[in-house]
Amino acid sequence: MNVNIQDALNKALAAGQPCVLATVVAVAGAAPGKVSFKMLVMPGGKTIGTVGGGSLEAAAIRDALSTIKSGQSALKTYDLEQIGMCCGGSATLFFDYYPAARTLLIFGGGHCGQALYQMAASVGFRVLVYDNRPEVQPQFSSSDFMLGDFDQLPLDNFPDAKLYAVIMTYNHQYDYTVLRQLLSGTKPFEYIGLIGSAHKVREIRQQLAADNLTLPPNFYSPIGLNIGAQTPAEIAVAILGEIIAVIHNVKADFLGRQS
Numbered sequence: 001m002n003v004n005i006q007d008a009l010n011k012a013l014a015a016g017q018p019c020v021l022a023t024v025v026a027v028a029g030a031a032p033g034k035v036s037f038k039m040l041v042m043p044g045g046k047t048i049g050t051v052g053g054g055s056l057e058a059a060a061i062r063d064a065l066s067t068i069k070s071g072q073s074a075l076k077t078y079d080l081e082q083i084g085m086c087c088g089g090s091a092t093l094f095f096d097y098y099p100a101a102r103t104l105l106i107f108g109g110g111h112c113g114q115a116l117y118q119m120a121a122s123v124g125f126r127v128l129v130y131d132n133r134p135e136v137q138p139q140f141s142s143s144d145f146m147l148g149d150f151d152q153l154p155l156d157n158f159p160d161a162k163l164y165a166v167i168m169t170y171n172h173q174y175d176y177t178v179l180r181q182l183l184s185g186t187k188p189f190e191y192i193g194l195i196g197s198a199h200k201v202r203e204i205r206q207q208l209a210a211d212n213l214t215l216p217p218n219f220y221s222p223i224g225l226n227i228g229a230q231t232p233a234e235i236a237v238a239i240l241g242e243i244i245a246v247i248h249n250v251k252a253d254f255l256g257r258q259s
Contacts, residue, residue: 005040008048013101014126016159017043018071020064021096024051029089031080032056043068051093055084060093067095101126102162102190104243107178108169109136109145112195115236116166117144123240128158131169150174155185163187164243166223168195176207183213191246193239194221201256218246222255 005021012019024037033052040048041064051060056078067074077092104120106113109131117140120127130146130153131137137145148154150169167178175194182192194204201221208214224238225245238255245252 002038002049005038005049008040009098012040012042013098014159016100016103016161016163018068018100018161019043019098020067021098022051022060022064023094023096024091025075025094026077026092027089028091029080030087031089031091032085032087033091039064041065041068052091056080056091059083060095063093064095067097071097071099073097100159100162102164102247103128103159105130105158105163105165107131107150107165107167107175109133109139110168110170111232112168112235113166114139115232116168116239119233119236119240123244125164126159132174133170150177153178153181155181155187158187161188163189164191165189166193166195166239166243168223172196172200172203176204179204180208180211180213183208183216190218191243192216192219193223193242194219195223195235195239196221198222198256220246220254220256224255226253226255 020041022039022041024033024035027035032054033056037051038049039051041061045061047061051057059078063076074095077090080087080089102125104125104127106116106129109129113129117127117129127144128146129140129144132150134147137147165182167175169175179194182189220242225241227238229235229238242254
């Protein structure tokens with residue numbers, strides 16, 4: 001695959017953007033594209049590469065956008081005369097759909113955050129850890145760690161889709177500050193989990209009410225599955241198990257019911 005296309009594909013998926021890679025797999029007659037020509041199509045219609053240009057490429061872009069909408073890869077053959085190309089012949093394209101990667105945002109890079117970071121990547125999550133302590137940064141890959149103020153989250157720098165958040169900072173007030181910003185922002189989170197006790201959740205509710213905010217149905221706290229987790233690694237297993245259950249819409253023994 002063309003290096004530019006591969007790089008753009010990787011960046012799009014990491015940013016939470018689904019995309020389609022259209023590849024010419026067969027041609028007949030005087031088709032403008034050759035077998036193996038490729039074109040990457042983004043949700044907004046931006047393209048990288050080519051499948052031959054002209055009416056064929058215009059039709060391919062339209063069908064690629066339809067593929068993004070359906071979420072299903074597809075194979076399609078074009079009669080070139082029917083789409084307005086006088087050269088005649090036909091071209092068959094495969095539209096390979098790439099779903100956006102799920103991104104897990106971990107707010108807090110302590111022992112539990114480190115354990116969750118290691119496990120989540122192994123089941124396909126793009127993981128970003130956010131903390132205000134430079135001393136924890138060496139525990140993470142530089143590309144997976146963001147150092148910043150909990151009071152001013154860079155929400156615009158987070159992906160726009162398939163977002164999951166786990167809040168586990170070292171300070172209860174920071175936990176609330178992060179939660180308040182996530183609820184007040186426009187990012188569409190699939191899951192928001194907050195580590196802590198049932199007593200802490202009651203206090204959170206009171207603070208949110210004072211700020212005219214309410215907990216959404218995708219909020220989970222106390223966080224994790226009820227498996228008796230004690231160590232950071234066990235807690236990470238419980239949290240990741242809960243997130244996977246949410247993804248697959250499976251009923252499980254959650255420590256905290258959906259609030």
